[in-house]
Amino acid sequence: MGDEIRRNMALFPIGIVMKLTDLTARQIRYYEQHDLIVPARTSGNQRLFSFNDVERLLEIKSLIEKGVNIAGIKQVMYPVSKESEDATVVSELSEVKRRELSDTQLHRLLKQQLLEKRPGKASMIQGQLSRFYSKK
Numbered sequence: 001m002g003d004e005i006r007r008n009m010a011l012f013p014i015g016i017v018m019k020l021t022d023l024t025a026r027q028i029r030y031y032e033q034h035d036l037i038v039p040a041r042t043s044g045n046q047r048l049f050s051f052n053d054v055e056r057l058l059e060i061k062s063l064i065e066k067g068v069n070i071a072g073i074k075q076v077m078y079p080v081s082k083e084s085e086d087a088t089v090v091s092e093l094s095e096v097k098r099r100e101l102s103d104t105q106l107h108r109l110l111k112q113q114l115l116e117k118r119p120g121k122a123s124m125i126q127g128q129l130s131r132f133y134s135k136k
Contacts, residue, residue: 007052010039011049012054014047023061028057060073
């Protein structure tokens with residue numbers, strides 16, 4: 001499975017995203033209303049977020065903490081449409097893969113994505129998420 005497909009795969013329900021980002025459900029929904037993130041929806045209308053969504057939410061949080069308002073964030077970060085490459089996808093293949101992943105595998109996949117060096121991405125985001133992992 002390609003890296004971009006894996007990074008856009010809908011994996012995390014809003015509860016886990018709240019823990020990973022320290023954002024409230026209301027804040028996350030607010031950013032979705034402003035097209036800053038586009039989580040996928042299940043047939044039951046549950047939001048599922050990808051690695052890219054979590055990373056984007058952490059970037060938004062960082063900008064908010066620096067005093068940037070939503071209008072400024074929209075200028076810095078382009079809005080995401082449902083048709084864009086950055087939109088979280090739920091395809092038959094990704095849904096099957098998501099169901100096959102155990103919590104341990106999901107944890108390992110998240111850790112792998114965190115440790116991966118990606119040019120142009122702030123290391124602060126990795127630092128924010130790394131607190132969820134104990135050194136083993």
